[in-house]
Amino acid sequence: MKTDTVFKKAFNRTLDFIAQGEIEDPLPSENELRRRLGVSRTTIRKVLKELVCRDIVSTARSRAEERQIRPTDYFPDVETMSRNLHVEQQFMEWMLRGDTKPGTLINELDLARQFGVATSGIREFLIRFSRFGLLEKRPNSGWIFEGFTEDFALELFEIRVMFELRSARLFARQPDQSPLWAKLEALKRAHLDLLSEIEHRFHDFSSLDNRFHRLVNEASPNRFINDFYDIITFIFHYHYQWNKRDEKQRNHAALIEHLAYIDALLSHDPIGVELAATAHLSSAKETLMRSLVTMGRTDGSA
Amino acid sequence: MKTDTVFKKAFNRTLDFIAQGEIEDPLPSENELRRRLGVSRTTIRKVLKELVCRDIVSTARSRAEERQIRPTDYFPDVETMSRNLHVEQQFMEWMLRGDTKPGTLINELDLARQFGVATSGIREFLIRFSRFGLLEKRPNSGWIFEGFTEDFALELFEIRVMFELRSARLFARQPDQSPLWAKLEALKRAHLDLLSEIEHRFHDFSSLDNRFHRLVNEASPNRFINDFYDIITFIFHYHYQWNKRDEKQRNHAALIEHLAYIDALLSHDPIGVELAATAHLSSAKETLMRSLVTMGRTDGSA
DNA sequence: TGGCGAATTTTTATCCATAAAAAACAACTT
DNA sequence: AAGTTGTTTTTTATGGATAAAAATTCGCCA
Known part of the structure; x- marks a missing residue:
């Protein structure tokens, strides 16, 4: 089986x-x-x-x-594709594409039939997924979908900013002998490479983005911050999979912001780091919020 | 069934x-x-x-x-007692009492037999529990227990301090008409009541502690902060259930700290809030760290 | 002795069945 | 019509069975 x-x-x-x-x-x-x-x-x-x-x-x-x-x-x-991944993709499709409204009740049996798996598969997925703050369980009854709303995005970004500034500050304060500086240099080069070929390689930005933010956390590891970054990664992965609008320009802009951020880190300048990180995060937030508003509209209106 | x-x-x-x-x-x-x-x-x-x-x-x-x-x-x-609760209690006992070492592999089948439930019960519990940062899953293999270590406690408290200071700051800045001020006054009274009967009611502190910290978060709700506080609650609940050393003194001291913290909030004094909150959290951290070191020793040594 | 392949045992992933609980439906009363 | 109780349908909680994958054990040999 x-x-x-x-x-x-x-x-x-x-x-x-x-x-x-x-x-x-x-x-x-x-x-x-x-x-x-x-x-x-x-x-x-x-x-x-x-x-x-x-x-x-x-x-x-x-x-x-x-x-x-x-x-x-x-x-x-x-x-x-393992069953878990299959359920995950089907569920994200159901959630983000079918314009599932906040407050919708989730029916395990129904999803199981829809996705062609046993209920236990759905159940395990929902338990795992509930850490993302989009679901809530009613014991002996179903799950309630809280919606991928503006509030969700605001709360997510509030935490993200706190964590990122903390990690960036600590990164900048590292001793010069730390091996992470070399990694950062390498990442800077990867950014420059991508920038020079942005026309046809703009899809590769996403993985670079991930690597960069994870590297910033590496200087002062904290499992709770890493776990939180898993949420960010997951949400962004699926969200952008279905929101391709202006992808090239967005990634191009983010690349430039990253480079400023990286340079600030390399120069050990705490004020500069703070400014560059804040600038980058607020533009990321802007992008997400904007795409949230137009979400569900596949006809190109608005 | x-x-x-x-x-x-x-x-x-x-x-x-x-x-x-x-x-x-x-x-x-x-x-x-x-x-x-x-x-x-x-x-x-x-x-x-x-x-x-x-x-x-x-x-x-x-x-x-x-x-x-x-x-x-x-x-x-x-x-x-629902199966979930049963598994939870058994598992926490297994983890905290039987001195389970970091790195221990968790065997679903084995635990299922030990706890007298089906493997699916263990599995669901572990998935749910993994959000606490104490477990990690190896796909197609078992779970690995990362240990309730000093690092864990340090990382937990780093986040806790960040969140608490942020929430306290926002609480203090609330408008005077906010209904939360009345709630805080009521909580202050509850603290004073408990203080006067601390000799025989010291066990009640734990629930008061919880109510207080949740109230502080209420002024500026953020689901990720709330979720994180669930971790704190859970860990403390079980940890102190098995570490009764100096319980009365500990709770008495914490009560006094809370009162200082509450008064700082009531006086809208940002510096005072910061100081009181920091003082309280660092003594909570001290307590946890100290009890971590002596954990597992039930013979009263050290 | 340590690495190799063969065989065996254990454990995980997955589906399915069924009792309990919830939810929906229906009929009745005031 | 709104609130009751009786009945039926759905859905969740939980155990159990089994194929796949991992882990272990066992000779074997350079």
Whole structure:
């Protein structure tokens, strides 16, 4: 009953490795493969068996004399997605696309049927998701959706600003020998690279943004701040997936702000850091608030 | 398979109401009872049926001519505890009492057997509990217990101080007409009452503490701050349940600190508020840290 | 002895069944 | 019509079964 998505994903990755020559002729040991693919040896053996079955690898663990890898050898992507991820995506779609109103009751059974999973899957997801402050549980009854509202965004940003300023301040105060300075320099270069190719690579900003803010937190780790940043990441990930308006300009502007912020950090200038961080966060907030107002309207009006 | 703890708790509460004369002779309507007990009418009907069955109420819905309520009429407390609460208590006992070391792997099946529930119960609890920052999930493998360590306490208090100062500052800045001032006055009186009877009522401090800190947050609500305060409440609840050392002195000292803090708030004095809040929090932190060090030692040493 | 592959055991992920509780519906009374 | 109680339908809470994946154990050999 457990899905075999782990196996299928590992299998696809192995095909990739072979196709790209990263797995060479005498195949590495099971333990070596286990390390590379990050799954248990049990799964590796299943993958190897399947490779032999399909004549991609000979029984002697050698690639010699065997056939090319064809696109049809890969398992389709849907089959490599764990149930959790599937529920998450379906739920976010339901929540953000179908214009679900604040106060809507959530029905586990109904969602289970809609998403094609058992109720326990929905239930576990909702429990996990409830930490994001968008749901509330009524014991022995259902969940109530509190809405992705303006208030939510304001409260989120209030905390975000507190945390970010605190972390930035501490980052700037680090000793010169800290290895994080080098990481910051590297990140600055990545920003400059992206800036020079912003025309066609603007989608890559999101991951850079994440790396940057996480790096700022690294100087003075606090699990509660990190957990909070998970919320930010999650919300932004899905929110922007469905709000592509002005994506290039937005990312371009944010990139410039980041660079100012990074330079302020590099110069150990506390006032400058404060200003740059505040400026960046308030423009991020502006963007989110604006896109909240027009959310749900897919006709391009307003 | 679902437990009938809701029914049993409602039944016990009804007996209480009857015994205390809060439910009078012609019994109120089912709807009225539903409102009073906070359960569905289905459950109310089950309770009434049981009352008739046991000759506590006659079929005509009248108490007249029927027998007294005996202690044995009540369902035992264990049977009125939902599975969730049961798992929670067992788990906290396992974590705090059995000196579970940081890094310990958590085995769902094992805990399920130990606590006498199905694995899904453990699983849901762990997912819910993971928001407290003491657990981490390894997909397709178990959970890892990160330990109720000094670092944990330090990180917790760093955030707590940030949030508390922010809320206290905003509270002090409220307009004079705000209804919260009256609430604060009432709370001050409750503090003075408790102070005068501290000798035998010191256990009541905990709930007062909670009410006070939640009131401070009420002036400028933020769901993330509230959620964080849930963590504080939870941790303190269980932690102090097993660390009774110096409880009376501790609570007495905290009471005095609270009063200073309340007075600072009432006088709208921002500097005074800052000082009083900081003083109170750092002594709370001291207490927790000290009790952390001696935790696990039940022999009274050190 | 430490790494390898084979076989076995344990644990997690997932679905499903069912009792309890809630919610919705219906009929009745005043 | 609004409030009652009786009945039926839905939904949640909880246990249990089972396939997949992980972990462990066991010879084997360089």
